Amino acid sequence: EMKHIVTLETRANGGCGECQTSCQSACKTSCGIANQKCN
């Protein structure tokens, strides 16, 4: 059987707000919320 599609294994009162503010982390000029980590 051919494997046509492989799906990556990936993954909160509506969020706790404890995660790092994105613009504080590295670049200070081009926000990257996707680069933050979660609790």
Place this chain on the structure above:
Amino acid sequence: MIHRYQLGGFNIVLDVCSGAIHAVDELAYDMIGLYEAQSREDILRAMLEKYGGTAHVTAEEVARCYDQITQLKDSGQLFTPDTFAPMAGKFKERSEGVVKALCLHVAHTCNLNCSYCFASQGKYHGKRAIMSYEVGKRALDFLIEHSGTRRNLEVDFFGGEPLMNFQVVKDLVAYARMREKDAGKNFRFTLTTNGLLIDDDVIDFCNREMSNVVLSLDGRKEVHDRYRVDFAGNGSWERIVPKFQKLVAARGGKNYYMRGTFTHANPDFLADIRQMLDLGFTELSMEPVVCAPDDPAALTQEDLPIVLEQYELLAALMLSREREGRPFTFYHYMIDLTGGPCIYKRISGCGSGTEYMAVTPWGDLYPCHQFVGEEKFCLGNVWDGVTKPDTQGEFARCNVYAKPECRDCWARLYCSGGCAANAYHATGAITGTYQYGCELFCKRMECAIMLAVARAAGGGQ
């Protein structure tokens, strides 16, 4: 909504609203592209015409592939509808008045004279100024008082050049450490520096107290020294590189970012990344310049295809060095697909003007460091708090679903609507979109996701 693209030898399909990521073969890639526009019969016929001569691609196999796509759709991993719009703004409503992060402008002055500086050589289009201990102490008290139930509080020492006010930085950290236990808070400090004033005292202090340090280096000597000069016009590269190397070594090579800026003078910024690697730095961030469109440093439309290709070449370099056992990180390619931010954070935006503010040397509050100097955005001060709730309200209502251009963008749950300051400076409205920045961001996300696929496949390419 889905986003299909081919990169690094992979056919990749992102299901935008479930976050599912699929690596697919050519047949599935084409079929997914047609799935919502054509009938099953038409798709099967078209695929058999295209792939029928290929080994193993029989009518049964094509039908099986189609059914696999249907199963993924039925299980919420393809063509997932967007149900998040009603939630946008709820997170900010629920945390109204809560502040958890401050950018402390401890020095509106600098010992470098970089012409491309968005902060006009650290002065933010105003006068030179240094933050006093009293103002900084009040800012920390303001943060604690307004942090609600938040435990993690963040303070970035920024400028200008914050090390020109190093004693106040040290005193403020000591004050925060004294208060954090009784207040039930955990302070996370960061510092951004051009490196000129780094000495053993600074290194010891940073390695003891700073969870991250951001070190400004543009890469190649001739690139760096084109803009990053002192007031006598002398380049700074040779003076700062040994200091950065000493600081990074003392930190064990962790918890820092070598942060470069690329401009119209070096859209081929991968050469600057390579220079940083050759110098022994492995935690890297290279950012497009932020300046007026008529500035000689500004990136142009002609630069765009060069920059986009550089991002792809950078991803390939990361994979090849990982295989060689010499990995490095690039800030924008670090997306955690199993422990990243929750959907509520993603649809709320960066928090500028609400949970994140900048404090000037004299204690005024601004939505973020990039709005400092724009008087109409002054929100209040650290003694009286927010005195312009209408202005703050504009930021509270600013999220990815408040931006019409973002509604049909596949990357909207990764950029969260992007940077309000960039949008304002490009369009005159914080709910606008900085299209050039969007193109760069989308390419960075495509590369970051491709890297995840390649690693899952055991190295890729």
